[in-house]
Every structure is written in C-alpha cells, then in structure tokens.
Amino acid sequence: MDDDYLSFEEEEEEEEDNYEDYYNDDHAHEEVSSKKSTSQIITKESLVLAQKEVLARVMELLSVKENQARTLLIHYQWNVNKLIGVYGDRGKDSLFKSAGLTVFDPSLISSRKRKTMSCDICIEDDIPSSAMTRMECGHCFCNDCWKEHFTVNINEGKSKRITCMAHKCNAICDEDVVRKLVSPELAEKFDRFLVESYVEDNKMVKWCPSTPHCGNAIRKAEEDEEVEVECSCGLQFCFSCLSESHSPCSCLMWKLWRKKCEDESETVNWITVHTRVCPKCNKPVHRSDGCNLMTCICGQHFCWLCGGATGRDHTWTSISGHSCGRYKEDKVRQMERAKRDLNRYTHYYYHFKAHTDSSKLEDKRRKSILEKAEFISEKNDQLVFKDLTWLTDGVDLLFRSRRILSYSYPFAFYMFGEELFKDEMSDLDREMKKNLFEDQQQQLEGNVERLSKILEEPFDEYSEDDIKMMKNQLKFLCPVIDNLCKEMYKCIENDLLGPTQAGINHSIAPYRSKGIEKAIEFCADIC
Amino acid sequence: MIDFSRVQKELQDCEKDKDASGIRVSPKSDNLTRLTGTIPGPIGTPYEGGTFQIDITIPEGYPFEPPKMQFSTKVWHPNISSQSGAICLDVLKDQWSPALTLKTALVSIQALLSTPEPKDPQDAVVAEQYIKNYQVFVSTARYWTETFAKNSSLEEKVKRLVEMGFGDAQVRSAIESSGGDENLALEKLCSG
Known part of the structure; x- marks a missing residue:
C-alpha cells in the first residue's frame, strides 16, 4: 500500500518544499480574499438595509424618488450595473418607459379641475374630486376602485408590478398610494413582498436552504462565479442549485445521482435480472440454482429463459412441448446489459456511501479530537503543546478531503458512463482518462485514510516526543493531501470536462485550500 | 361582493346601441352572475352570416377580475376549442383591465374571429x-x-x-x- 503515497524517508526534501508551498499558498490566498469581496449574510434585520443601500445608489445616480428606484430595480432584477448600462445607452426616458414608470406632467390636467368627476370603472358620476386619485400616468379613478384593484393584485401575489387600471396602460402604481389606500394588514403584506423581491428577483442573492429556515439570505460576491458557501447557521450549500455542497460533482450530476439513489430503479433492475414473473400468479420468482424449468410455489411450471408456461417433462437441454427459439438471445443480451449497469452503479454507490459514512463518523469524532487537543495544551507547559493550529487544520482538512472523495465517485460514475458523455470520447480515450482519474482518486484515498488514522490515535496520552512526531507527520501529510485535491480538480478541468462539448453544462465550484467560503455578516455602507 | 350596479349599467349601455353594434348581452338568471352574449360573425370571414352565442360568468371580483367567457355555439377557429368553446384571448386573461367591459370583451372576441392567431392556438x-x-x-x-x-x-x-x-x-x-x-x-x- 505504501506505493500509493509518498513515503517519509524518500521524500525528505520534498516535504519541506510542500510544507512551504502549502503555507505560502495560504497566505497568498488570504491576500487575494481580502481584496476580493466575499459572500455576505443578509439577516431578516439587514434585509431592509441591504435593499436601501442599492436603492440609495440608484436614487443618487438618477436623482429619482425611492419608489421609482424600486420599480426600476425590480424591473432590472436588482442588477444595478445592467440598469446603469441601459441608462447610459438609451437614456432616462427609455429606461423609465421599459420599467413602466412615467413622469407626471401636472400642466396637462390642471385646467380640467372640477368639483365632481366620474369614474370609468364603477361608472359612477358625481364623485367629489377629493375621493379620486390620479396616478403618475395621468389616469384618474375613484379611491374605492383603486383600493379594490390593489387588494386583488396584492392577494394574487402581484405586489411587485401593480399596473394602472386603464386598458393597455403599463404604468406601475405609486407604492405610496397603494399603502395609503389599502388596509393596514394588506399594506404590511405589500411591503413584505417589496422587500423580499430583493432576494427573490435577484440573481446575486438566495435564501439559505436550511430547514427549518434560519431566516438568512446570502449574497454572493461575483456574478459569474460557481461557489459553495457556508451560512452562519452552519449549512454549507451550493449557490447554484441550493442543495448540499457537492463539488467536484456538477449540479447536473448531483441531481441525477440523488434521483438515482432515491429511485427504486435499481431494485427494479435487480428484479429484472434475477427473477421471472410466474405466468399464472404473476409473482416474481427467483432462481437460486438448478435447471431452466421453474416451478412456482403456486404449482405452475414455466421456462426460466422466456418465462412461458411449460409442461412437466423436460431434460437438461430442452423442455418438452416448448421452444424459446431466437427470442432467447435478445432477452439474454438485455439481461446482461441490465446486470452490467447494476454492477457498475453498485460499485460507485458503495464507495460514495463508504466515504459519506466515514465523514459522518469523523464529524462525531471531531469534537472529541478537539477536546483532546484542549486537554493536552492545558496539561503541558512545553511550547509544542501551546500552538495546536496544525492539529485543528489537520482535522479540517480531513473533513474537506473526505467530502471531495465521496463526491468524486458520483462524478466518475457520470464522467465515464454513457448517460452524459457517451459520444464525447472514444472507448480507448475513456479508458485512459478513467485510469488517470482513478489513480489520483486512490492516492488521495490512501492519504486521507492515513490522516484519519493519525487523528484517531490517543494522542492525549502522548509524550512530548510523540507529539512532535505527530506534528511532523501532519505537517508532511496535509500539504500532500491538499496538493492531491488540487491535482484532482485540475485534472477534471483540463483533461476530463474541459475537452468535452457537454462539459459546458457542468460547472464545478473550485477547490479552496481554506475550505468552503464562510459568508460574512452584511454591513451596510450607505454613503 | 359583485358590483351589480356596474353590470346593470353595462347591460343598459349595451341595449342602447345593440342595433348598431349587433352585440347583445342578456341575463340568464336573476342574479346577473350568468349572462349570454351574442355576436354576429364578422363580414368577409367564414363566420359571416352566423350568430354566435357566448356564455358569460361574472366572477366575485368583477370588474377587477376578468369575466369568464366561452362559446356555446360551436366554432371552427384556431383560438377557440372546437370541443368546449374555450377562448384563448389575452384580454380575458392577463391583459384584462378593470376599465374594460363585457361589451369591449365581446368586441375583442369578434375581432379574434376576423384575425386568428394560429401560432398561439387553443385548438x-x-x-x-x-x-x-x-x-x-x-x-x-x-x-x-x-x-x-x-x-x-x-x-x-x-x-x-x-x-x-x-x-x-x-x-x-x-x-x-x-x-x-x-x-x-x-x-x-x-x-x-
């Protein structure tokens, strides 16, 4: 087994190099991430503030009122850059028109001011003008009708785009008028819809998929970035498909895999391969061994090859009064195929499951390892026991690499299977790439198991020398594992998905030495 | 809940120019929730000379919700179901506005008879x-x-x-x- 990973003695020099690389890399990474903004957590409380921040930007840039800014932003799905782009390219009038905003020109109607007016909706005359409201588009109806119109729209969930009542008028109603005319409960509902639009219509922001819901939303830092994030509630998830983080599996692969695992299709496959349906009682019958003449518990005799009912007399090669003929061949081929597919799936599922289970066990053990670490650092005075970051880093890396390992199996299942990449590679090509990937997988596997074993030892009983030894082992092993993970991602990107046509449908959240990005609390900076 | 005074006024309004427009609306029951509309087939179309009846149901939220309309006379038209008489017309769905009336909706249906939209078919x-x-x-x-x-x-x-x-x-x-x-x-x- 030692062949699978680098052994200590042989690679004394490289150890130092790797070690340096690993830590240098870390620092480089920190610098980069401090420049680049990170994902942010938007809590229930900061949601209004986060929205206000964007609103303020648009209000200042275009010198518009808050309600107008909101209408524009909802129309442009809170994408300020796009909004500003349209403003720059086509001007304010076009921008306003496309979003359903009109600028009111009071001079148009001032001359027509009368004491009573008529409403075209309820067809009532003699309504005092004080009970009528004119929207910015110029259309004027009575308050009762407006109120009814707003109520219907809010209840139908159309708060974000309540248009004017006039036919073919696409103007968006002033939110202040809506709030003023509807009941207080409904106004609250209306406001909630408007605020939540910031999350629901915004490609950059998504609700954390935790159940029960933690109430947070996450805003990602870069628009076209494939990311996995960790919410403050502890949930790590894929920003694109909102399921658990699954890199290096792509979202599509993960979706198919989950469905496959949940489905009974494999059970059905097993039944097809291993049983025949009795022609009389229709129960599936399993043949443990023996000849092709089957006898069901209901007493019916039938042929194992074709499933047809037969008589009692038979020899080892034929059954009297019965011949399956050519039909048999197709049936056998079909069975063999189903059998092969089932074996293939079982292989990948077994490894996926084994690593997922290990990961769960290690997660439970994590606490005890950290307790042990605390214990030895309190008990001992020597310097080596004081700074135990190498140990906690090792524990973190174990979980990360274990997860990557388990998700690499469904990845391989689809990458080298026929479902998604059938015509993308020749058989030879596929075999070569599969070997390359599996070699990497196995190297990583060997080293992860080794790390797991080291961390499992009762190091709280270790002497100073033992601890030093353990530290050295970890200092060597961690960069190796980190590097193997990087290599695996590189291989996926450059050799596997990259050259394929279908690869475009499979973006994968990149590997990060520091682990899945932890989103930070949002803090508004309205300047 | 239904604004019957408005329906009542619409009926009177329709009655006034029924000879000019050829469009009629008459109540089926006493409570004005079920009505029957009648439109003449537009001239110059395969529907010319025909008289088409349309079942109208007034919903609770009328006129803030669109009235439900469907042909009770069988019609051969891409946007009208030849089986049920269901009509595929935007003003009866998302383009409805409270400013529209039963009569304007019927006029729109009449216009639909003249200008079928085979690319957005019902049938x-x-x-x-x-x-x-x-x-x-x-x-x-x-x-x-x-x-x-x-x-x-x-x-x-x-x-x-x-x-x-x-x-x-x-x-x-x-x-x-x-x-x-x-x-x-x-x-x-x-x-x-």
Missing part, C-alpha cells in the same frame, strides 16, 4: 389545418357556421334539396363540399 388541430391547408380550413369554418350558427339548419337545407329530387347522401356530400352553401351545393348537384 391545435384547427391551427394546423389553418397553416397547412388554408382552403380546407375556410370551407370547414364556413360549414360549421352554416351548420351551427345559422337559424336555417343543415337538416332544412338537406330537406329542401332532397325535395328537388336529389338523393339524400348525394345532397349531404354536396353541401359539405361547398362549405354549407346551399346555392353552391345546388349548382354542383346540377352540373353533375
């Missing part, structure tokens, strides 16, 4: 025929108008032609091939 069979074989569509639509939307029914025409001395089956196929037009059928029968 796929009709739409396919409209696109692929327009002539057959026109004669089928005309035949349906003659058969279902005119007072003089098919049976009456058959009866009259049979009385002239032609065979029953012969008469029926002649009427069908001439799109329900009695005179055209007679010409065909005479010419051979």
